[in-house]
Amino acid sequence: MASTSFLQQAYLAYFGRPADAAGLLTFANASEASVIASFSASAESQQFFGSMDTFKQINTIYKNLFNREAEPAGLNHWAGKIISGEVTLAAAAMEILKNAQNSDKLAVTNKLAASSAFTAAIDTTAEIIGYSGAAAIAPARAYLAAVTSDAATLTAATAAAALDASVTSVVSAGSSSMGQTLSLTTGADNIMGTTSNDTFTARVVQNNNGEQTNQMATGDQINGGAGTDTLSAKIIAASALNQGPVTAIAPETVAVEKVSFTALTTAASTGNNEKMVEVNAKFMNGLSTISSVQSDASLLVTNVNTLKDDGLYANKRLTESLTVRMDHSGNDAVIAESDMAVLIDNDYLLRGNGTATAALTVALSPQLEVSKGYDSAKPLQFNPFDKLSFKIDGVSYEITIGTGTANKPVTTTYADLKAAIQAGLTAKGLTDVVLTQNIGAYTYYSRDGVQRTADTFTFAKAGSILTSQGAGAWIASSGLPDDNSFGATVITADTVTTKSQITVNVELEKVGRGSDGGDLTIGGMATDGNNKWDFSSSKTLEEGVEKFNVKVSGDATQFSSLASLQSTNNTLQTVVVTSASGSKADLVIGNHNTEGDITNALKDVRDFDASAFANNVTLNAHVSDESVAKYMKLKDESTDAPAKDNANFAYNFGAGNDTLNLNISKANLATAGGTTTREDFSMAIGAGAGNDKVTVQIGDGKGVVTDAWFINSNLNRNLSINAGAGDDTVSAKGAGTWTIAAGEGADTVYSDNTGKKAVWVLNTADQTGDSAAAIAAIATAQAAYDTALAAHLAIAGNTVATFTALPGTAALVTAISAPLTPVFERTLQNLVSDNNDQLLKLFKATATVDYQGFSKAVTIDSTNYLTSDLQINQAIKKAINSDAVLSKLLLATDGPANTLVITSLVDGTQVDTTAGADLTVTIASAKATEFSDVELAALITAGYVAAGSSKADVVTAINTAANAVNGPNADYAAKFAHNGKDAVYSGSNSANATFNIIEGAAGNDVIVTGTGTDSKDVVVYKNLFDKDAVDTIVNFDATKDMVSFLGYGLKAWSVDNTGGADVQSGTYAGLVAGDKYVLLTESTTNDGSYVATVYTDNGAAADTEVGVIGTLDFGVEQVFTSFNV
Template sequence: MATQASLELAQQLFVAYYGRPADAAGQEFWAEEIDANGGDASAIINLFGTSAEFEARFGDLTNEELVNNLYQQLFGRDAEQAGLDFYVGELEAGNTTLAAIALEILTGAQNGDADAVAKKVAAAQEFTDLAGDAYVGNDAAEIAKDFLSGVDADTVVDDLDVQGVVDTLPDSEEPSDPGETFVLTEGRDVLTGTDADDTFTGLVGQNQDGAVSNALSTGDLIDGGEGRDKIEASMILDNEVDHGNSLGPRPNTQNVEEVYIEALESVTLDATRMENVEEFWADFGRGDFTVNNVNLQGSNLNITKDVTFGIKDTQFDTDFTATFDSQSLLRAPEEAANSQLQIRIADVSTQTPETPLANVSVTLGFELGGQEFVLEDVVSTDGSYQGLVEAIDAALAAQGLGDLQVTLSDPYTQVTVAGNTVDLPFTAQEILVTDPNGQEFGQVDFTQAAIESVPGGFLVAGNAEPVDPTVTSNLIETNLVLDNAGRGSIAGDVRIGGESNSEIGVERFNVTVDRGSKIASLAQTISNSDELEEIHIDSTGADGSLYVGAVDSDLNLIDATAFEGAELSIGEGTAVSDLVSFNSAGSDTDVTFVADYDGNGRASDAQAFTINTGSGDDSITADLTGTSTSTSTTASLTVNSTGGDNVVTLSSDDTEANEATVVLGSGDDTVTGGATHLTASTGGGNDTVYAENTGDKALAQLAAGSTYLAEAGAGTATAVNGSQVLNGRTVQVTVAMPEEGPTVAADSFVDGFEVTAEIQAANGVLTTERDLYEAAARAINEDPVVSKLVQATVDSNGNLNVQYLVDGVTVAAEQMVQVEVLGDWADLSTANQNNIVEALQEQYQDSDIDATDVGNLYDAVNTLEDFAEATATLGTDATTLGVNTVNAGAGDDVVVLSSNDATVDTLVFDQGGFGNDTIVHYNDAAGGDVLDFTAWLDNVTSASGSTDSQQRVATSLVDQTAGLGAIGENDVVVTQLEEIDGSTAAAVEFDSLTTTQLLEALNTGGSGAAAAANFVGNIQKSIVMVENFDGTDGNLGEYKVYEVSYNIADGEFTAASLVGVTDFGDSLNVGVMDDTNVA
């Protein structure tokens, strides 16, 4: 029995090194080891730190991550930089081990850190004591680790519900009963196992004749007996001596549950006479492995799902194929184990189709298990259908119904309202509530209500009804475990299904990933390729990542909601074709998904496709084309993601301009709409939206040998030129955007977007023209806005090339990019002036070069105004007719609208503020693009005075660039800083303009317009856009946007708030715009 002191120290080591409570057996073992070494943990610490658990959980981390993880596990915080650098240095130098570092950090804890350790160790010990023998296995370890991670210095240990956590531990597997190991020979083996867990080993080897042959082969008779038995064998093809034909080995086995085959060449195992096999594994193979005629012979096998296939440690490009005989393709019988409640809700009157449930509250009542439940006023967490799933799930859990499962189901785009079929402006999805215990739902009551009143009325189609469990049919399923498949490379194709003459196949794959795996494809066998309907992916053990290059087409579902790996990639080899629903919602996995949707040949009600992901950094690429067989409905796609930095790239080559809706969370997202009808809502974060962007992109070039920089030199050294005196100066680059006519030349603060960078000499003090161009390229590429519009490089010939990332028409010799050098000689310190002069004197061996001449040259360069011009690569406008709606949400966003002026795009400014937004390709002509402020401008009229008769006042555009005037309800007013400054007592500046100053200007120079007839309320709302131009200077095209309130009773403007800043690159042409340009 170990001493108490050593037991406590062992617990501390588990907490520090593994981040979890000790299991009882492990604590006792290591405590006894510590006692055996006189209580000195340092004597055993390196042995303690060497384990399969450590490799599985932490083996992929860098040294910095490993050391920092120790601090997180012990103290719940990151390491100080000094300590992190020290320990990483010691670790990399080989002076210590990570386990020894853990012990040192543990024993050195002080103050708050010591309190955190004490609380964690106390909580861990209580967990160990309560869990006892139930604390076994990887899943239990993860639960224990999650529990302990929530304990810190502020935790009251006595308040923890440790028993509640222990109760969630999974049932431990039955302990193994080791049996004997039987070695197969090259001859016919007849073997019978014991009542324990036996292993039959058969390795390919050389026989006495010098030939290489199988040990597990045709003619072997193996009976595993009782227990759980397995075969471990390497394999090549059997050979007929007389005829030289190759045969697939066909052994006879009974009561052997697991078979592991290492394929040394392309080999087929004939499983016709192999009974009771629950698992077939390709194990460490270097050749393709096929197992055919898989059957359900044996009392332990009843349905196809009882058989599992595994791929473990196989090499690059090794295929795996498994085929069932036709009689073994069996589904589970229908049973009442999946009683379900189906919910359908669609807000036909929504004003935000990108978040279609934002204004809907639902109340759901039902009877289950003899009890009545009511979920009142349930509201989607983010306005999406996945958000409603999360809200219903939380409401059920609050009523003790956490075991019920809430999932998204079939999408739909039409509803029936008052006997009329209505096309929805979004893709709705059914929601299923499932009781896995099989209780039936009854007495269902479902109502919905508007959160905010809707002008014109709230129109919703919604209902909930129980799904009779007896009509729920199970699919034919089988299981696949992937464990280091490909060994870091991509393993080959995986095909599982029926034999070639089977008329049915496997309909659902259940894929479980242990260590990270990569496979080229996952599909049915060729003869059953149209049978597969669903793929479900989850994790176990090491929770590795998964790459699947391709899958079968026309699947209904890929469900990865239970997948816990860091990365999931599907479709990078071949795009996934016509998958109805991809779902990884709720996970934090980084998803890469490539898809191809074609509605041609599909029914009208089969045109809606959906992609739902969680909070990871996702990359989604999809091509969307086609229309239904009846031509009444085009294919549509809805993409929902709850967070992360996502990249969504869409394309279409259809004239139908298929509808795509993209709703993203709070990350920094990039969305490209291609030729779709894009509706995008990108939430918080600094987002980039290319609404269409299918035209050609221009290339502008500033050639080497600028005439401005070749200006005459200083002193007698005429070779000295302006390019040599740029070190430490600032280069300012102005990038103009392609426009509807010939582009106006880039002109700083007049037309284009400005960026700057410091010019740095590559060698010494004196610079070259290339140094200037490199600085200009750096200014472009490092700017968070302009780098989304263009990318710059300096080629081997010294030319500055600016490649546009946005489309738009250009013509040859247009001055697209302006390069200017800023700074005066007088601004330099005397020391810096002397450094330049001395460097030039030394360079040219000319002492006559003096500060006056160099200063004149220096100041002459600051007049540089050279242009990169459009070259043979010219831009063109888009020709597609997609109509786009973009709501970039909060954050500093870049939005590139369609360059095709024949289309109308809408830019939605959301309630709550929208940051600093950069807008490209806004068509500021009457009937052109729309600035939508309806979230801010909500004034209504009511002819009867009732809510039902309320009508929103149409938005009007008011041009006050020449002077302030009357402002009415729901007006969008465009003015300039010059007009604001002219109506205030004190001078105002754009950067520091306050709402108080704005109200003073409006009350002095402006007025409230007469309210419309039947106006509701006393406050007239308006939007005032103030351009950054004071009559002389500024930054044309940049506007501060304010929400302004006018109190009719008081006769004055009483409130204003800055809601965001927009930069269009140049001034809005308000004189030719009209009310069609605002909403």
């Protein structure tokens, strides 16, 4: 049994405070093990330790016990035991206490004595109740924290006056937070709360007439008083007797800061509950949080205000004082999902003060004549300026802009000048000032009348105004020479005031209850509910909320799934997503309940920032044609800096495994002044770390090179994706001009990929029928039928009926249908299986799947040395679905009975004839050396070969059996599936154009280029050396696509080790000593695989290897030219 002494130790070790009366009573008859288990699962434990990692938890225990940090050895020791599951945190805390030595043991002894004194002093009813309050915990911990190994601290803490003061302080803190729980009735309530944190509850009850009714009703009055008060009400839609008039539920509350509604459905459990439960919050003053908790029905809260308790409009709060919480709301498993809409009185859509900013731009312009020594390679030669002075928000600063130990003026290049300016800012502590180099931005004339350009440098600080010091802002410490040839310019930009956004805080926990939840709408009352931009013609009316700060809470099983996240009238611009402390819950925006296309779940949001979110985000979003009017000026008005009125869309994600599905409206892009046709627009996607999936598409994905939007988008290059670290998949579907950085990790990038996908079937009842011949026969028979019918109908009086009755017509009809017979068994929707052959002599044989030059071999399983078709199927599935490359290109699945279906994941016209087949399955024997003597004896017994045969004979026998299985017309000759009518699933090239730039990075990437006639994709490598990396490049067309080695050098060459010559007939013409070039060396054993190596040309001497970029595997041999490399 747990003694009082043990309980005091447990409270000290785990919670860092003295035991309370309730705990002593609760655990008086409990075992010590059950006490430790209870402490681990307690709410106090979750609140105290929940947001900490294991190391912080252990360190906290050490500080509670010993008033010191944990030593590294102890920290690692206990962390290892806890992480492995050997002990719980509570059990570890008790062991740490028991094993205390020296001064640590004295500290524990003193703290336990202080704990006993404190608990004994809690001896009145008020004190017992007060110490049970949550707010008493922190001061109780502070009381023990003051007690150390020094005996004097124990004496001070337990002295009568000091102990009484500590008890009073702790009890007072606990008592102040302990309000009352007050219940509403079905009558007209008028309730006054206390000065503490009160809770007002209301239920749906059955009245004396047997009717279900709300306890919270229109006209109820609640005054919460002081403290933070909560109204928790279960409600159904308001109703009236005898079909009288009905209004929304409209209680009157003052000083009730939090309201929590549980909207209950009145529909039958099998019905479709479309009715909202409406609460009119017009008379609810002082609200800070509005929650829908455990709602089954949809909840609508209208006329929300931001008035304080006094109800004075002059004292209204900003909209950002409001929090909307959606918590465990219902899904659509049985009845309709639970939506939540909070509509704020438009008078209370209030933004904060804007932020004023102004940047400073400086330039040094050399005006020296060429005849007097101007050198364009060193434009800053003779520069005398080494300091710059300026003001930030009126405060003067002076930075040194020098080089070398003596900090002399920079006399070389503008790049060196930038580095010196940055160093000067850092030295002055101005690390929050952002420096930008604007290349060639300043145009001027030199002293000899020649027009030149100089780089300028812009200083900017968020929310600050930078101005010039005036004359003498550029400083030459050594004075200006008499023949000074440098102009020194300082330009202060106009002050720009950025409006703050109308903001609401959003909290989500298990929306949808583990399934698909409903819509969350937070906006203004003036709306038609269609979420379309600019609902009102009023220039002063705020039409909705512009920014949501979303916080997601819950454990790993409590993800939140929203059908949509929106404000009213398409006003939402910014969404910031973060995790609550310790939360493991994911967030999904867009599900089966989303109205229309799933990308409607988030509309025209410019900034989506989940970079600080701790878990996984799934986002379905749409940039519609309304974004032009919403964000962009169709006429650039900022002539000096056009980018000032740009609309830069940015979607950023964090370290989780995130998914983005984004569509940009084609109607938007196709119009003059539409999104990507203007330099005003950019879309930058940052997937962050984690294994992310990014899918983007412009409208319906269709587009050709002559489309205006395509031409302009290609010029602007304003669509970008940075997949970040992790094993990512990026699909740029359809036409587009995306710049895609794959990032580190094993990434997959699909460009366009909207052509038809080929489908093969294996082990059907007829793998021999020629699909192409069958289709041709159909076409021939059909043409003969049509010709005969037309000739017959050309004769007056003839009809289709008379044609059908002709003796020769039946033969034509038979000819039309007869050719289907050989491929009928391969109709994808109605496959006919071959038998499951189970006596195949294929022990230890391998199945090799080859697709367009990329292959994988897998050993086929056997049972008692014999192999079945199903075991072959399993081997093929493993070769495809488990391979790092083939799994990105193909999908193998079981078909009916014993069939196997292989579907291409990449588009393109495929071939299934024996010569040039894109997909082959080859079954072959293992090598003779791979069979043991025991296996040879067993195979002789199994009838593979005759007695006395060798292992080589076994190989011959197995290959003979294999040839019968995978020959040209055998069960495992991959053949296209048929549609049962007039076509085979042979795939097709795309009809779209893509000019995508795809940048490879560290890791083994799979890159699939577009198959459209006008697709010209570029695979880029720059500043990357990863000799072990193998990048697979599929669908590469040397007549259209390119491989670019930016940043490595000037030349690229191809050498075929199978005997072909290099591109320049063995010479590296055009190279100059010191030049870098890239050499592509083809493998002698794997056609189409090239090692890319960077060399430096050393003239007549041997060239120097700089580094290996990696291996590029195209599957088939390429012909590299100056065009495509």
